[in-house]
Amino acid sequence: MMIGYLKKDIRFSANWLIIVVVYCIVAGFLLIKERGESLYFIEFLIPFFAVYFPLGRLMNAEDSKDTRDFLRRMPQGACGRVIARTVYILALLVFSSGVKILYKYLLIEGYDLMSEGKLEKEVVFFLAFLSYFLIQMIVFYKTSYHFAQNTGLIACAVVFIIALIGKYTSINISLPEVNIAVVIAVGVLVIAGLIVGAVKAERSRSA
Amino acid sequence: MIEVRNLNKTYKSFKLGNASFDLESGEITGLIGVNGAGKSTILRILIGLVKSESGEISIDGNKVLDLGEKLRVGFVSQELNIYSDQKMSALSAFVKDIYRKQWNDGLFRHYMNDVFALKDDLKIKELSTGMRVKFFLAMELAKKPECLLLDEVTSGLDPMIRDEVLDILQGIAQEDNIPVLMSSHITEDLEKIADKIIYIDSGRILLEDSVENIKKNYYRINEEELSKLGEETRALILDKGIKQHQYYVYDASGIENVEKAGSPALLSDVLSFLRRG
Incomplete structure (x- = not known):
């Protein structure tokens, strides 16, 4: 049944998924060709919007009492839906991050994913995005689609400000050296906690 | 069940x-x-x-x-x-x-x-x-x-x-x-x-x-039919029933010794009776 929910998410956002594929391929190419490894814009813009819009589309469709009740009456309720939605987000992040890494490899001379902690940074970004979208899901279940989407605008503003600070000041904004095993362990724990939180939030809404 | x-x-x-x-x-x-x-x-x-x-x-x-x-x-x-x-x-x-x-x-x-x-x-x-x-x-x-x-x-x-x-x-x-x-x-x-x-x-x-019981128990009767009834029955219906448009609605099972007069009430009459009664 979890597969049924996942199939529904894919089917109901099919148009947006096509746009996401085109966006990742075109925007990824243009951004990386133009800005090389310019960290914040590329790391943020490609995966963020690849998930933000199709996920927003699904949340918007489910932001009515009628649809909520319709879903709540279905078997495997909250747990199945949250896990399916997490897999959906995960798939979009894997795709967009994959395209981003592939372009870096193809377009940036001498780029080596396995050197200078680059892989670790990719993992950090990936887990950070997954955590953010799970938080967005919780906000959606706790409040509404509009609140959830507003968190995206706040995230955009924060990244934009950080990027400006990095560009126009001498402050060096870069990620510290991290141990990949620790990052993955902490990330998995955080994500598991957020999934549990999302299931609880889904169960509690309109009960 | x-x-x-x-x-x-x-x-x-x-x-x-x-x-x-x-x-x-x-x-x-x-x-x-x-x-x-x-x-x-x-x-x-x-x-x-x-x-x-x-x-x-x-x-x-x-x-x-x-x-x-x-x-x-x-x-x-x-x-x-x-x-x-x-x-x-x-x-x-x-x-x-x-x-x-x-x-x-x-x-x-x-x-x-x-x-x-x-x-x-x-x-x-x-x-x-x-x-x-x-x-x-x-x-x-x-x-x-x-x-x-x-x-x-x-x-x-x-x-x-x-x-x-x-x-x-x-x-x-x-x-x-x-x-x-x-x-x-x-x-x-x-x-x-x-x-x-x-x-x-x-x-x-x-x-x-x-629905069968409701139709058996609740009746509606207009002024003309009412006037043909005996004094006691008429008084009971006027006392226990309600006036709904051009007729009276009453619960025949709720009034002792009353003959069922008029025709079975519509459901909407019964609901009005219950609501107002």
């Missing part, structure tokens, strides 16, 4: 108080009352969308939290703004994926094509109210429900489609021998198909009786 006992639920401006009733297999029970009387609250408690503060629901003597615990429950409400940007085919495919074993695709196609004459390539938002009711009813029936709950489904339908839907519901209750609980504020609909009536007002059940 489904037994519901002493359901209570309190909202800020509404209280459902000790709602108790039974639902029999093969019977259509009409749950009637004005808007805000508590009909939807009862239905939502029965399907588990709302938790009651106290009370019991049991199926053939076994206690359950909601009907969905033991039965396949079909539920259609008047609020059908569900995934309105999607085509019927996409939504039914989703429901089919979720209810794999329960879903009878042949039956769904039968209702869609033969009974309701619906083409599933339209989006939900492009459907009229009547088409939406038919589509969601077809999906619920394709799950072969063991109990069917309907919340004001006929409210927005034109009279011809309403009759069509009522006929289908009557057929399902009888052929599949399942209990059907249908809330409505349209008394004519329930008069046509219901076997039993539950009347709820301000969260309290004021009447639970078979």
Whole structure:
């Protein structure tokens, strides 16, 4: 049944998924060709919007009492839906991050994913995005689609400000050296906690 | 048999108080009352969308939290703004994926094509109210429900489609021998198909009786007929009955030694009587 929910998410956002594929391929190419490894814009813009819009589309469709009740009456309720939605987000992040890494490899001379902690940074970004979208899901279940989407605008503003600070000041904004095993362990724990939180939030809404 | 006992639920401006009733297999029970009387609250408690503060629901003597615990429950409400940007085919495919074993695709196609004459390539938002009711009813029936709950489904339908839907519901209750609980504020609909009536007002059940008994007990009589009655009977009817338009409505079973005069009251008369009495 979890597969049924996942199939529904894919089917109901099919148009947006096509746009996401085109966006990742075109925007990824243009951004990386133009800005090389310019960290914040590329790391943020490609995966963020690849998930933000199709996920927003699904949340918007489910932001009515009628649809909520319709879903709540279905078997495997909250747990199945949250896990399916997490897999959906995960798939979009894997795709967009994959395209981003592939372009870096193809377009940036001498780029080596396995050197200078680059892989670790990719993992950090990936887990950070997954955590953010799970938080967005919780906000959606706790409040509404509009609140959830507003968190995206706040995230955009924060990244934009950080990027400006990095560009126009001498402050060096870069990620510290991290141990990949620790990052993955902490990330998995955080994500598991957020999934549990999302299931609880889904169960509690309109009960 | 489904037994519901002493359901209570309190909202800020509404209280459902000790709602108790039974639902029999093969019977259509009409749950009637004005808007805000508590009909939807009862239905939502029965399907588990709302938790009651106290009370019991049991199926053939076994206690359950909601009907969905033991039965396949079909539920259609008047609020059908569900995934309105999607085509019927996409939504039914989703429901089919979720209810794999329960879903009878042949039956769904039968209702869609033969009974309701619906083409599933339209989006939900492009459907009229009547088409939406038919589509969601077809999906619920394709799950072969063991109990069917309907919340004001006929409210927005034109009279011809309403009759069509009522006929289908009557057929399902009888052929599949399942209990059907249908809330409505349209008394004519329930008069046509219901076997039993539950009347709820301000969260309290004021009447639970078979349509047959209601017709036996409640009478309406106009001034002319009234004037032909004996002095004592006339006085009793005027005292215990209510004036409704051009006639009086009274409960013949509630007045001792009164002859049943006039004609059986309409359901709407009975409800007015109960409400005002």
